[in-house]
Amino acid sequence: MTSHQGTAELAVLVRAVAEGDQDAFARFYDLTTPRVFGLVVRVLRDRAQAEEVTQEVYLQVWRLADSYDADRGSALAWLLTLAHRRAVDRVRSAQAQSDREAAYESRQTQPAFDSTSEIVQGRLEAGLLQMAVHELSPVQRAAIELAYYQGLTYREVAERLDVPLGTVKTRIRDGLIRLRRELEGGAP
Amino acid sequence: MSGTHEQRDDRGGEDGTVHDLAAAYALDAVDDVERTQFEAHLADCAACRRTVAELSEAVVGLSEGLEEQPPPGMRQRVLTAVAEEAPRTAPQRTAPDDQTSAGAQAPGGELTHLGQRRAARHGRWWLAAAAAAVVAVGSVVATQWGRDEPGSTVAVQEVLEAEDAQRSTETVNGSTVHVVRSMALQRTVLVAEEMPEPPQGQDYQLWFVHDDGTAVSAGLMPKDGDDRTEVVLQGDPAGAVAVGVTLEPEGGSQQPTSEPIVAVPLEG
Numbered sequence: 001m002t003s004h005q006g007t008a009e010l011a012v013l014v015r016a017v018a019e020g021d022q023d024a025f026a027r028f029y030d031l032t033t034p035r036v037f038g039l040v041v042r043v044l045r046d047r048a049q050a051e052e053v054t055q056e057v058y059l060q061v062w063r064l065a066d067s068y069d070a071d072r073g074s075a076l077a078w079l080l081t082l083a084h085r086r087a088v089d090r091v092r093s094a095q096a097q098s099d100r101e102a103a104y105e106s107r108q109t110q111p112a113f114d115s116t117s118e119i120v121q122g123r124l125e126a127g128l129l130q131m132a133v134h135e136l137s138p139v140q141r142a143a144i145e146l147a148y149y150q151g152l153t154y155r156e157v158a159e160r161l162d163v164p165l166g167t168v169k170t171r172i173r174d175g176l177i178r179l180r181r182e183l184e185g186g187a188p
Numbered sequence: 189m190s191g192t193h194e195q196r197d198d199r200g201g202e203d204g205t206v207h208d209l210a211a212a213y214a215l216d217a218v219d220d221v222e223r224t225q226f227e228a229h230l231a232d233c234a235a236c237r238r239t240v241a242e243l244s245e246a247v248v249g250l251s252e253g254l255e256e257q258p259p260p261g262m263r264q265r266v267l268t269a270v271a272e273e274a275p276r277t278a279p280q281r282t283a284p285d286d287q288t289s290a291g292a293q294a295p296g297g298e299l300t301h302l303g304q305r306r307a308a309r310h311g312r313w314w315l316a317a318a319a320a321a322v323v324a325v326g327s328v329v330a331t332q333w334g335r336d337e338p339g340s341t342v343a344v345q346e347v348l349e350a351e352d353a354q355r356s357t358e359t360v361n362g363s364t365v366h367v368v369r370s371m372a373l374q375r376t377v378l379v380a381e382e383m384p385e386p387p388q389g390q391d392y393q394l395w396f397v398h399d400d401g402t403a404v405s406a407g408l409m410p411k412d413g414d415d416r417t418e419v420v421l422q423g424d425p426a427g428a429v430a431v432g433v434t435l436e437p438e439g440g441s442q443q444p445t446s447e448p449i450v451a452v453p454l455e456g
Contacts, residue, residue: 080248
């Protein structure tokens with residue numbers, strides 16, 4: 001999926017989609033949906049909602065393909081950013097809703113946001129498990145997991161972990177740098 | 189990765205530079221306002237563009253191993269929706285130069301079931317936004333209304349100087365948005381100061397928000413590159429409880445597709 005050949009093919013497909021090529025869109029869909037759906041399910045923890053969001057993501061792909069800029073990153077990174085944003089939008093509106101209902105049904109706030117226990121237990125996320133876990137410090141991992149899988153902003157992460165904003169930004173940055181180096185096979 | 193950014197901030201608190209947001213931005217861990225501002229910064233900062241591009245590939249790794257097959261019916265639904273939208277999104281394969289403007293004309297439309305569900309969700313959000321904005325209105329600010337701006341039109345001035353003008357102001361991360369409504373003129377003017385340019389391919393869209401949470405488009409904010417932008421909202425402000433601003437795909441949407449950057453309450 002992240003091979004150079006795959007990366008190049010996705011970029012070519014996005015350019016074709018930008019020109020209205022529906023076959024290219026179908027091919028792009030087939031190559032990438034399990035990845036998008038898996039991420040969205042992970043963030044939303046609800047397959048029915050994840051289905052809706054995934055469909056919305058691919059409609060965005062169709063509409064926004066001409067805004068993809070290869071200088072800003074790979075086509076897969078672009079796609080996953082669209083997907084993550086959509087999923088997080090959904091989490092945040094669900095959170096706003098459930099906050100209001102919390103007084104009546106505290107149960108509702110639990111499923112999507114009960115992450116602290118996982119972090120306390122040191123449970124590793126599947127995605128992270130495959131790479132660089134040994135390289136990430138526990139605090140880096142916690143910051144990245146809360147932000148990416150729970151959809152928290154770095155400000156919310158700082159509140160949740162009770163650390164200064166600058167500390168969270170540093171943990172995220174250093175964690176991502178380590179992950180990237182790991183991906184590149186330990187390049188300097 | 190350029191060394192400058194890696195070593196820049198170990199200071200805590202709020203006083204980091206805008207460059208420090210690169211990693212949080214790449215991880216999609218910023219709010220809508222910060223995202224807009226950082227994207228404006230990205231346009232001018234090659235170092236941050238490089239950092240974001242590099243760190244984004246690390247973020248891609250975070251969804252590796254999570255793959256799941258979606259339900260089989262989804263593929264056909266998506267392809268059908270795209271096929272229905274296709275003629276308006278891409279009228280001429282032979283003229284890709286037209287793509288941007290053509291795509292911009294095609295928000296929402298036939299994807300009604302998706303769009304309506306989205307509108308319903310956002311409706312709840314808007315309602316909360318309007319309510320929160322009403323609470324937050326401590327900050328009605330005296331401003332130099334009616335000063336002679338080259339870009340001002342008579343219509344803008346008329347509203348700003350109307351005897352029954354009602355004024356509200358919200359401040360978001362250094363940007364100030366004033367809304368002035370005249371019920372007598374049935375017009376509303378929005379004045380934005382220090383708003384960052386919208387990201388490429390997007391527009392700021394203005395909305396009249398009603399007390400049932402529905403949002404009605406009031407047009408787009410012109411991209412004039414000025415520090416101060418004045419625009420007469422399209423439509424009748426009667427019944428609206430707030431004016432909201434969202435980022436939308438270029439050309440605008442029929443319903444908000446993102447959370448509002450700011451919602452300015454209107455006095456009853």
